[in-house]
Amino acid sequence: MRTARFAVAHVPGLVLSGSKPRRDIQAAGGAEVRAALCGALRSFEGAVGYPPHQVVLGTLAPEALREIPRPWHLQPVAGARPEGPGGVMIDELGFHAWLARADTARLVQFDETFAEEVRARAGNLQISTMGAADLRRAIERRAEPLYLGGHRLIGVVNPAHDEDESLAAPVLLENLAAKVTGALALRCLLDGAGEDPRAAADEPVDYLIGCGEEAVGDRYQRGGGNLAKAMGELAGVRSAGAADIKAFCAGPLHGLLMAGALVASGVWRRVVVVAGGSLAKLGMKSRGHLVAGYPVLEDVIVGMAIDVVADDGRSPLLRIDTAAVHRIADGTAPHQMAQVLTAAPLRAAGLKLGDVDRYAVELHNPDITEPAGSGDVPARNYQMIAALAAQAGEIARSEVPAFAEAHGMPGFSPTQGHIASAVAYLHHAVAGLTQGSFSRVQLVAKGSLFLGRMTELADGVSILLERNPAGESERRAR
């Protein structure tokens, strides 16, 4: 596994299109909710300086968050930049420029003033425009409004069909947002953004595996998929075929496992696992944030791309032989999931829980989840893994907190579902396993299949990343 890159789109105006804010605004008293949300949106500078975002961009280690008093939005990183070795961050104007590029069906229309602003930034893009009165009429005909910073109406996304709910304007905006952020992360990876020249586009991508959570299709194949191919097209990739894997938040690790298997078997030489972010989750916990006097912290959509190639003698090894999946007959209680995904595969590989330097689990930022009553999700996961270590006799019961701290990390990921589920750590995992002192990182992701009401089962996947022994001997020789 060579590298991972993230694209963070700061889109406060789109918070109003998130599922929870949309429902709250449509309910009784919605005008007040809308005013409160718009009054609590962050500036781009505020979002760039937010310490957890700098962790995603790779300029700050997750462990550094322990030294920063919470809430973290009150402790902006001085001199923060919207880029780092782990990825890039774009503002609303940059996002809408990409939205215009992504709109192959010509459904997005901006007002002329905003279109000029986009062209001034992004070059002479082909942008469809309409006047303010026509924008308002389009919204009456079920177009989805696009706001800048929550207040300024700058355009619409039109429905693609009058009667097809799968092609309704809000659904299309969700899918376009995923396409844009996934493509941007892929472009970032191929351009070798940051410090790693090995990530440059020096070899063709053979295959893209999409693993986001959006459903792309019309009424006859809702969720038909292959958004990965559309992302590849938008990112300028010409050499690759593509397909999507769907598994809720566990999708990226299923995708990574299959990418490793495809490369190891020689079917393809280079596979990129790619996912766009979730617009629906914008403002998901905003009610708690407003009560706590926080800004709306869920104002970013995050895409990611992971590069998988044959062993290059340096990059961490994706130990697909130690992969574990949660099987249908396995229990779904947290201790059963943790046993199946962490202790069991390690034991099969002759390893103990303490042999893993870091566990990348559900890495949701607790500043986002705690004000909404959802607790500290990664802390609960680490507590469970440490408890298993105590149960196995690796540590004393009194050492559980120390084990959780030594092998875990504070949560830092935006609540973007599949992004928060282990893969948000991948840039740091690669850094720790190449430049740092790590020997092993275990990625552990869970998926909430039961949310779709087709089963009561949950899902889970784990894979071990290991320091490349060839790279290690080379490092020692130096």
Add this chain to the structure above:
Amino acid sequence: MIDLRDRLVLALGERDGIPAPALAACIESVGGRVVYAATECFV
């Protein structure tokens, strides 16, 4: 201690906590009647 015998119970589970089927099994084992069970994910 709550006596759940012959009581109607709504079992709301959580992905990173106790899932609904486990709650339902416990409730039924002490004589409660689960009329609704669902697991939610709060992240």
